[in-house]
Amino acid sequence: MVGTGLPIRVVLAKLGLDGHDRGLKVVARMLRDAGMEVVYLGLRQTTGSILNAVEQEDADVVGISMHNAGHLTLGPRIVSALADAGLDVPVVIGGIVPDVDLAELEAAGVAAVLGPGAPVDEVVSTVRAVAGHDGSD
Amino acid sequence: MDGSRSTLSGIPLEPVYGEGPFPGEYPYTRGVHADMYRSRLWTMRMFAGFGTATDTNGRFRELLRSGSTGLSTAFDMPTLMGRDSDHPWSLGEVGRAGVAVDSVEDMADLFAEIDLGGVSTSMTINGPAAILLAMYVVVAEQGGVERGRLAGTLQNDILKEYQAQKEYIFPPRPSVRLVTDVIRFTATEMPRWNPVSVSGYHIREAGSTAVQELAFTLANGFAYVEAAVAAGLPVDIFAPRLSFFFNSHVDFFEEIGKFRAARRIWARWLRDRYGATDERSLKLRFHTQTAGVSLTAQQPETNIARVALQALAGVLGGTQSLHTDSHDEALALPSEAAARTALRTQQVIAHETGVTGVADPLGGSAYVEWMTDEVERRAEEVFAHLDEIGGGSILEGVYEGIQSGWFMGEIAESAYRFEREVNAGDRIVVGVNAFTEGNGSTGTDLLRVGQETEDDQLARLTAVRAGRDSDAVATALGRVAAEAADPDLNLMPSLIEAVEARATVGEIVEVLEGVFGTYVETAVV
Incomplete structure (x- = not known):
């Protein structure tokens, strides 16, 4: 893993109508405590608003939280929207995602999926791995 | 032989033991009815909804055939947010996490071939609650059942949406006007309808503690009382139909203390602060749902045990109705088989364990009475804070706590504290941070909505x-x-x-x- 000297910047958002934000807020605090910079967009974000934030904030990673069973529709859309905009930023999905959907999400280009109860070490190491640098010098 | 009147050994049972005030007596700490479950079991009300109205209608009829005694409707996210299925926000969300209802025709399909005069129906809807109630009334009356005969509950608790569940549409004050409009309408035209189910469930699921759940919920209840009184309704006209909805989490005795304290606090506040005199206004009736957030995706069969214990806490706490979560709910909406097991869990508690024979069987336990007092004392500290920031009005205190982000901050802090304790190993969650042998791939029989x-x-x-x-x-x-x-x-x-x-x-x-x-x-x- 390479160091850039800059902290990892993560955009966190709830995509769509679902209001379950407990998990995403906990993840936001976990990542901050691990030294990352978190841009917390909160609820009811769209592909467009996430794209804007990624561009403006120069994000290394996008974290999307989904509890509405819409991940197979919305997950691939955000990945392709980022690609279409020329942004090479990995997408991590967290929330309620059945194992049987993992292959389809991976094929669609989702970088990682974090399930319910993922411990802090796994959350932090997953984000570091997909960011491509660990925030150190 | 009535199993609720004697033990398996044949030892005869009195309906209640210990000291007064007894169940059915002010302040109702020990229960709202003298006989509790001897005279009437709780309503077994399973929350269901997915896909189209026709899909959910099939699940409703299956639940009624299996012995459910009430219906409870889960709407999909677009409906909960007051958006049609063709709204841009609805893409990927139609029918996924509940049933899609766009028009009264969907509502008619949802309740097709179900006798609305003979069943009680709960509808979990808040922002657009008044609209969905209007649809239910129209469907019933087109089917020949007058609105006055309809029995059921509209969640219609908008305040906790800003605090926890986040399914709000309009700003708080006009939203509360909609709530009071429904309260007034049902008070005069739908005497068997509960216009608001003041809900702690979602506050707890969002990460609060038991004390916060209790305190925020009752504060919201006081706020609706103040709003309805301000709208010109006498308290004893509407308070008897206010109902409550609590979470039953894994900390067994804390939950029982919470339920007992809830009844005592409500009775005292309604009598002493709001001047209610009708005994029915003082009696806090509540629905319980086991804690979805306590369910694990790891070794999901373990959840059957969690649900049984949480359901038992609800029953020992004196609930009026109960939803038991299905063990696959950390992975997807409940499959039909998992939902049936969850209902069977209630039936085992009701018909096999004998806990229905004696009202408030834990009353008088030094620990349970202490816990009840302690939870009450801590909740009163929250009411005092809200009263202060509201300048002597709980309603204004709740508005202020929403606007300033106080409720959301308190809940998020508790959620993070719990997560840190689990991560540090200070709290054991079976299958998650201990006893993980057997964790593997899950979810082959999950409900899929495509x-x-x-x-x-x-x-x-x-x-x-x-x-x-x-x-x-x-x-x-x-x-x-x-x-x-x-x-x-x-x-x-x-x-x-x-x-x-x-x-x-x-x-x-x-x-x-x-x-x-x-x-x-x-x-x-």
Whole structure:
């Protein structure tokens, strides 16, 4: 893993109508405590608003939280929207995602999926791995 | 032989033991009825909803055949947010996490071949609650059941949406006006209907502690009392129909203490602060649901044990109705088989364990009485804080706590503290941070709702729009807008007219947003 000297910047958002934000807020605090910079967009974000934030904030990673069973529709859309905009930023999905959907999400280009109860070490190491640098010098 | 009157060994049982005040006596700490479950079991009410109205209707009828005694409707996210299935936000969400209802025709399909005069129905809906109630009334009356005979509960608890569940549409004050409109309408026209289910469930699921759940919920209840009194309704006219909805989490005795304290606090506040004199106004009746957030995706069969223990806490705490979560709910909406096991869990508690034979069987336990007192004392500290920031009004205190982000910050802090304790190994969650042998791939028999549901629902919505009298819709929506602008009018009659004209949920909500505005939360981590 390479160091850039800059902290990892993560955009966190709830995509769509679902209001379950407990998990995403906990993840936001976990990542901050691990030294990352978190841009917390909160609820009811769209592909467009996430794209804007990624561009403006120069994000290394996008974290999307989904509890509405819409991940197979919305997950691939955000990945392709980022690609279409020329942004090479990995997408991590967290929330309620059945194992049987993992292959389809991976094929669609989702970088990682974090399930319910993922411990802090796994959350932090997953984000570091997909960011491509660990925030150190 | 009635199993609730004697033990398996044949030892006869009294209906209650210990000291007064007994169940059925003020302040109802020991229960709202003297005989509790001897005379009437709790209502076994399983929450269900997915796909199209026809899909959910099939699940409803299966649950009734299996011995459910009430219905409980889960709507999909677009419906909960007051958006039609063809709204841009609805993409990927139609019918996925609940049933899609756009128009009164969907509501008719949802309850097809179910006798609405003979069943009680709960509808979990908040922002657009008044619109969905209007649809239910229209469907019932078209089927020959008068509104006065309808029994059920509308969640209609908007305050906890800003605090926890986040399914708000309009800003708090006009939203509370809609709540009081429903309270007034049901008080005069639907005497068997509970117009608000003041809900701690979602506050708890969002991460609060048991004490916060209790305190925030009762504070919201006091706020609705103050709002309805301010709207000119005498407290004893509506308070008997206010109901509550609590979470039953894994900390067994803390939960039981919470339920007992809830009844005592409500009785005292309604009598002493709000001047209620009707005994029914003082009795806190509540629905319980086991804690979805406590379910693990790891070794999901373990959840059957969690649910059974949480359900037992609800019963020992004196609940009036109960939903038991299905063990696959950390992975997806419940499959039919998992939902049946969850219902069977209630039936085992009700008919095999004997806990129904004696009211408040834990009353008098030094630990349980201490816990009840302690939970109550801590909740009173929260009420004192809200009363202070509200300048002597709990309603104003709740508005202030929402606006300043106080509730959300308190809940987020508790959620993070719990997560840190689990991560540090200070709290054991079986299958998650201990006893993980056997964790493997899960989820082969999960309920799946696919894109075809969305396509079906969109076709249906298009057909409804094409087949209605668009002038009548425009006229009805114009009346809704005009009456929304006059806070002295009750919106229910114009909403019923709009629904009858086949105006959709999304169309009505947009008209109301034009008058009330749209709420946007400031994101707080």
